[in-house]
Structures are given as C-alpha cells and as structure tokens.
Amino acid sequence: MSGRRSRSPALLKVRLQKVLAGSGLASRRACEQVILAGRVAVNGHTVRQLGTQVDPDRDRITVDGRPMRSRPKLYVALNKPKGYLCTRRDPERRRTVGNLLPSEWSDLYPVGRLDCDTEGLLFLTNDGEFCLRLTHPRYEVRKRYVATLEGPIRLEALRPLTRGVVHAGERLVAHRARLLSAGQSHSVLELELKEGKNREVRRLCESQGWQITHLRRTQIGPIKLGELPSGKWRLLTKPEIKRLFASARGTDRVSAHPPTDKPGAVGDPSPGIAAGADDVPGTAEASSTASATVVGRHRRSSPRPTSSSHFGPGTG
Secondary structure, three states: OOOOOOOOHHHHOEEHHHHHHHOOOOOHHHHHHHHHOOOEEEOOEEOOOOOOEEOOOOOOEEEOOEEOOOOOOOEEEEEEOOOOEOOOOOOOOOOEHHHHOOHHHOOOEEEOOOOOOOEEEEEEEOOHHHHHHHHOHHHOOOEEEEEEEEOOOOHHHHHHHHHOEEEOOEEEOOOEEEEEEEOOOEEEEEEEEOOOOOOHHHHHHHHOOOOEEEEEEEEEOOEEOOOOOOOOEEEOOHHHHHHHHHHHOOOOOOOOOOOOOOOOEEEOOOOOOOOOOOOOOOOOOOOOOOOOOOOOOOOOOOOOOOOOOOOOOOOO
C-alpha cells in the first residue's frame, strides 16, 4: 500500500542540471558545464552552483536568455507487480518500477508508493502539482485496496478499522471497510483510505491479528485498475487527468455509485462505495448497487471497468 507521507512542495524540487537534461537541452554532464559557464538563470538570477534545487513547474528558467523548452507532461498508470520497488533506481540493483517503463521516461517518478510486496495501480508523472494533489492528506484523494487474509473474518470485526486503531503509537483509520467474501481458509476485505500512511493497510490488519497473504490497490480517486495486465502501463487520458484533479478538490469521489448503508459496508456511507469484487481474482462479482454481507458465494452481473481499455505503446 502507499508508503511514506506525501512530499511537501519543497521536496518536489529537483536539481537544476536534471531539469535541463530532462528538457532535452543536453546530457546531464553537459548541462552542468552550461550552468558553470553562467549561461543559466532562475527567476532572473544567474546560477553557477551545481545542485541548485528548482521547481520546474513554478520557477522561470532561461538558458542564454531564452526560456527553457519545457518537456511535455506525462501521466502514466502502471499495474505494479509484487517484488518491484517504487523508485526509478536502486543502489542494490533490485527490480524497480523504472524497469517497466521506456528508458526515455527517466524523469517520471511515482505518485505515492506501494511497498515491495503490494501490487496494483500506481501513477507515475513528471508533473509536481499532480503528484502533490494526489498524495497530500489535505486533498483527501481516496485509494481503494483489496486484501486477502488468512482464515474467516466476521463483519463486526471491521468496525474498529473505521473507528480508528493505534498501531506503533500512530492512529490509523480506514474511511470505509467492506467484507467481500469470508471462508474457513481465507477472507477478502476491501478498504478505502484517505491518507496513505506507511504500510497503512497492513498495519490496520496487523492491529486485529490478521495475516495478509495478498494485497492489491485497485483504485485511486475515480480511476480503476481495471484490466491493465500486471507489469504493463498505459497513458492516462485527458478526461481521466481532469477527473483526478477534480477529485483532489473534493468535487469528485472514488465511486459514482449512490450511497448505501446496507450490511456489508462499514464506515461513513457518504462516498457510496458499492463496488463489487471485479478486481479480485477468484471472487464472484457483485452488483454495482449491492453491498451484501458476504460476496462471492454466488455470481451477479457487474459492469466491467473501462478506464484502462487502451494500453500504451510498448506494453504488449
């Protein structure tokens, strides 16, 4: 699940030579020589110090008096597989999400994080404002996770998760919890979070003595993982990007389904989460308006997600 706290605007700044190289001016080493030669100015002030931090979305950068050519902003949805780190490079040469993207997209960075053992929907971008709005807790962009747990889980056991628990001295709370299926060998739980604290889903379950065997993020704001294959990526569409920015302003919600307070969904009913198990392997689908106590013992029709029907070039 999402790892660390979202980064502040200051931490979204990057080294000037990296920004110049990302714009296509020259290689990073050549850009360093351009800076040392006094040919680069930031907000009207000449910069000769290597390592100077800038915000490419806000700072005005010129080279030889001309505005730096900006690189198009990219917004990528990736189905992160288990066993990959949410970073572009790793000094220990472990597998990273950067290995799954074209090499020319080296300036993209993950929007939030999923731990190594968690799979599912992850955005990558070179747009700092997009990253900030989707990760900072004040924007309350909701993320949905599906966890498979060992053994049977009772519906009443979900209530502490939405009321809040304390784990390792930190208060954790799920905005909404739902039991998708329950059996003697395993149960499937759906959780919706607003903040995304470090390993929050796993820690919520640990607080109740539950063991997670499989964890997947299935939705961020209004965008679903859908049928995007594991390890593959696609470009977000313009309407999807607008909807994500809208969700960060609080004018959109994770689900367009009407509110429900029927048994099976625990938490604030206002968001109206009533999605079925269409993202959960091995579980039956639920009606888009149903919220049964246990889903998975019989099948019902469910609309399939359509947001990821087109995969980006090179993803096959």
